[in-house]
Amino acid sequence: MTEPLLQVEDLRIALAGADTTHNAVESVSFEIGRGEAFGLVGESGCGKSITALAIMGLLRRPLSLSGGKIILDGQEIQDATPAQMRDLRGSRIGMIFQEPMTALNPLSPVGRQIAEMFVLHQGANWSEAMDRAEEALRQVRVPSPERRIKDFPHQLSGGMRQRVMIAIALACSPELLIADEPTTALDVTVQAEIIDLMAELCAAKPGGKGGTAILMISHDLGLVANMCKRVAVMYAGRIVEAQVADAIFATPRHPYTQGLVDSLPRLGERARRGQQRLREIAGVVPSIASYPPGCRFNPRCPAVTDVCRSVAPEVTPLPASGIVRCHHHG
Amino acid sequence: MLVVLARRLANVVPTLLAVIALVFLLFSVLPGSFISGMGDDGRTTIDPQVMERMRAEMGLDDPLPTRFGKYVTHLAVGDLGTSFRTREPVTKLIGARVWPSLKLVFAAMTFAICVGVTLGFFAALKPGSLVDTISMVAAISGLSLSQFWFGLMLMYLFALKLQWLPSFGYGDGGLSHIILPAVALGVGPMALLARTTRAAVLDVLNADFVRTARSKGMSERLVVKWHVLRNALVLVITIVGLQFGSLMGAAVVVEKLFSWPGVGSLMVDSVFQRDMPAVQGCILMIVVFFLAINTLVDIAYVVIDPRIRYQ
Amino acid sequence: MRLKGGTSLWVGGGLVGLAIAVAVTAPLIQLTDPVMDANLMNAEIPPGLEFPFGTDIQGRDIYSRVVHGARISLTVGIVSQVCNSLIGVTLGLTAGYWGGLWDDLVSGLTNLMLAIPSLVFALAIMAILGPGLVSLLIALGLTSWSYSCRIARAQVLSLKSQGYIQAARILGYGDLRIMFTQVLPNILGPLIVIATLGMGAAILAEASLSFLGLGIRPPYPSWGSMLSEARDQINTAPWLSVFPGLAIFFTVLGLNLLGDGLRDILDPQSQTRRA
Numbered sequence: 020m021t022e023p024l025l026q027v028e029d030l031r032i033a034l035a036g037a038d039t040t041h042n043a044v045e046s047v048s049f050e051i052g053r054g055e056a057f058g059l060v061g062e063s064g065c066g067k068s069i070t071a072l073a074i075m076g077l078l079r080r081p082l083s084l085s086g087g088k089i090i091l092d093g094q095e096i097q098d099a100t101p102a103q104m105r106d107l108r109g110s111r112i113g114m115i116f117q118e119p120m121t122a123l124n125p126l127s128p129v130g131r132q133i134a135e136m137f138v139l140h141q142g143a144n145w146s147e148a149m150d151r152a153e154e155a156l157r158q159v160r161v162p163s164p165e166r167r168i169k170d171f172p173h174q175l176s177g178g179m180r181q182r183v184m185i186a187i188a189l190a191c192s193p194e195l196l197i198a199d200e201p202t203t204a205l206d207v208t209v210q211a212e213i214i215d216l217m218a219e220l221c222a223a224k225p226g227g228k229g230g231t232a233i234l235m236i237s238h239d240l241g242l243v244a245n246m247c248k249r250v251a252v253m254y255a256g257r258i259v260e261a262q263v264a265d266a267i268f269a270t271p272r273h274p275y276t277q278g279l280v281d282s283l284p285r286l287g288e289r290a291r292r293g294q295q296r297l298r299e300i301a302g303v304v305p306s307i308a309s310y311p312p313g314c315r316f317n318p319r320c321p322a323v324t325d326v327c328r329s330v331a332p333e334v335t336p337l338p339a340s341g342i343v344r345c346h347h348h349g
Numbered sequence: 350m351l352v353v354l355a356r357r358l359a360n361v362v363p364t365l366l367a368v369i370a371l372v373f374l375l376f377s378v379l380p381g382s383f384i385s386g387m388g389d390d391g392r393t394t395i396d397p398q399v400m401e402r403m404r405a406e407m408g409l410d411d412p413l414p415t416r417f418g419k420y421v422t423h424l425a426v427g428d429l430g431t432s433f434r435t436r437e438p439v440t441k442l443i444g445a446r447v448w449p450s451l452k453l454v455f456a457a458m459t460f461a462i463c464v465g466v467t468l469g470f471f472a473a474l475k476p477g478s479l480v481d482t483i484s485m486v487a488a489i490s491g492l493s494l495s496q497f498w499f500g501l502m503l504m505y506l507f508a509l510k511l512q513w514l515p516s517f518g519y520g521d522g523g524l525s526h527i528i529l530p531a532v533a534l535g536v537g538p539m540a541l542l543a544r545t546t547r548a549a550v551l552d553v554l555n556a557d558f559v560r561t562a563r564s565k566g567m568s569e570r571l572v573v574k575w576h577v578l579r580n581a582l583v584l585v586i587t588i589v590g591l592q593f594g595s596l597m598g599a600a601v602v603v604e605k606l607f608s609w610p611g612v613g614s615l616m617v618d619s620v621f622q623r624d625m626p627a628v629q630g631c632i633l634m635i636v637v638f639f640l641a642i643n644t645l646v647d648i649a650y651v652v653i654d655p656r657i658r659y660q
Numbered sequence: 661m662r663l664k665g666g667t668s669l670w671v672g673g674g675l676v677g678l679a680i681a682v683a684v685t686a687p688l689i690q691l692t693d694p695v696m697d698a699n700l701m702n703a704e705i706p707p708g709l710e711f712p713f714g715t716d717i718q719g720r721d722i723y724s725r726v727v728h729g730a731r732i733s734l735t736v737g738i739v740s741q742v743c744n745s746l747i748g749v750t751l752g753l754t755a756g757y758w759g760g761l762w763d764d765l766v767s768g769l770t771n772l773m774l775a776i777p778s779l780v781f782a783l784a785i786m787a788i789l790g791p792g793l794v795s796l797l798i799a800l801g802l803t804s805w806s807y808s809c810r811i812a813r814a815q816v817l818s819l820k821s822q823g824y825i826q827a828a829r830i831l832g833y834g835d836l837r838i839m840f841t842q843v844l845p846n847i848l849g850p851l852i853v854i855a856t857l858g859m860g861a862a863i864l865a866e867a868s869l870s871f872l873g874l875g876i877r878p879p880y881p882s883w884g885s886m887l888s889e890a891r892d893q894i895n896t897a898p899w900l901s902v903f904p905g906l907a908i909f910f911t912v913l914g915l916n917l918l919g920d921g922l923r924d925i926l927d928p929q930s931q932t933r934r935a
Binding site: 075077105106107108109110113114116118121122123124125126127135136139140171173184187 | 556557558560561562563564565566567568571575576579580583653654655656
Binding site: 364509 | 768771772774775776777778779780783784785786787788860864867868871872873874887890891894895898901902904905908909912913915916917920
């Protein structure tokens, strides 16, 4: 069993308020193997995006990494110096963000923004870098790349901008690609193309080095389960369940995951079950400053009992190195 | 891109025409003030017959549209009328003064940009630090200063007490004469530029695309150089353009204070001497200059920001 | 600008409050009659015990004149700003609301006003009307309404695009009622900020015009006219220039700080980031 590419152990991220400090993310642990696609699912505000930023070392005030370990390829990086992190970013870990329009510099041609990667990490001169940028655009299937490299972001459609972002992130063949809600801002028809593109580009190449691992962050359980081998579900700053993707759908163990799976509209399913309305999870995600005591899901949980309200559940291992964090896991 | 440029330029023309009309109206709707004003300063008395003759001479009895027509045709050939005071063409009077005024305004703006943008920039890079607080306190103080009072204090300190610099006049056009007036004039725009640059740079530093740049593994220095500067520049240029307007206004007073031989001090003197054609001419000159600067700023925008080029 | 939290508000408010207090209580706190009490025997005495700010060339007490000047300058500032706001809001509100030809006219007029530096415009008006308090108020009150006009108009248009106005119309509200009850409360915040900052600008403008000899003329002790008198004595009696200038500085500083502090509370969209 080869060593996993990325190990996150007991991660804690603090949010400094005016008077007090809250833990936005706590006890988060997961592993991603080489070339593996791993999904992190949760509602807005559960802390999945800032976990990604923490791995990249991009947390800014008032957020900060306050505990735990991040191990990349056997080396601990949570205490790395800014210079060391800079070496990692782009060359070993790439990241794409949710809003491609605002994520690209509006005043710089997209070709140049891709070329920057080659100049920064591979010592290319600008002319070589622009050629390679054109090639990169071709690889992400942007039509007429020789013209497109001179275009500005506002001249491209949302889907194309995201392709540019993917080209940038994968330019230096990193070992890990972090994708934070890459398709949320795109049209539904384009979403599937982008996901397919990512999967294809990150797959292991025959005769070459292993593929790029993907940390896929999304609120869309369906999308993640399709693409990823293993999925972790986050709620209110903690991971509440992690299993192999098929198992998450077939046998969700945490009431929250069960709620998520149930709320997915599936063709004909409701008719089969005699249901009229879409199922939802009652209540709202708590804010960081007002996390409930005990199990954080207890105000919304259909299976809640007294112990849930006072004692935070421990991690229970599940088969195939899954975990669940619940007093009454199913 | 050329289309956008042409459109911008075309917008200036109606404004210019409207200003000309306004200036004309202001000074002509009260015809009495022209002539009777001349006799109003208590020192000279003008023979009513002479006044009548002057009225006829200046065509003040013609209907308004005719007068306006004449005014515009005169303007078109660069004739701004004849000064009441010196009987010379106003164009000649102003002509001698344009260059000193331009020099002063540009010197002040250079000072304001160099000091203000630099201060604002470094304040933004370290928000909340001592540099930031001091810069911003200086900025708000600069905005609250009466520019001519500041000039007066500068004059007192540097010219009279320390005797490092001359206290008034144009001199031979050399550097030492322009320093004090330029600093006095430039301190207001400097303050505003410092604040605006700080805000603009902070905004950009927090923008998504800067986060992307950092995620590429760029050092902060490169992030600033390749991504922040140009974007912040766009925001700063607007302010520079707008500031030229208020600078022209304040220049009037600073010119008078330092006895600077520019269009502004001419305007003030002409107001006192009730030399209306000269006053009109000065106002037109100042406005034309302001509009020209605004147009240049617009052009600069189109060049720098590709989003506008393709509208 | 951002000082720590609400510091701007308190310091600014304090300074402005002080200025207003001085202006209101002027007859009580001044030492002599600022205009009439001129004793040539006391000419050009530096600041000391008897005359805290010194005396001028005619032997008048500078302290009393500065105190009295607060009245004049603040009055000018407040009156002209109220005037500008009224004009600006009326024009902007109606322009945005009714649109069409009226809007074109108002927008054109606003662009025109913005093309002429306001001090130059004020100067031109003073040239026509002659010097004095009334012409000063007219000149200052009629030349700075563009900002409030723009804001009012923008606000109306924004509300329009959000459907508030149409909804009110459907409910049967008359135009005036809509303007007063729907639109006005929304612009009040930014308007107050503009008015506060504008007051500072008006005081500076009055000082400039009076300094040039076109505004308040000597012997009336507006801070600006005091400075114009002081200028010739700068070498022999520098204190004549310092105190009126400082008075202007602190008052305008107070107004600027207050305006900034108010902007944080009332107009958060224009807020710059803290860090």
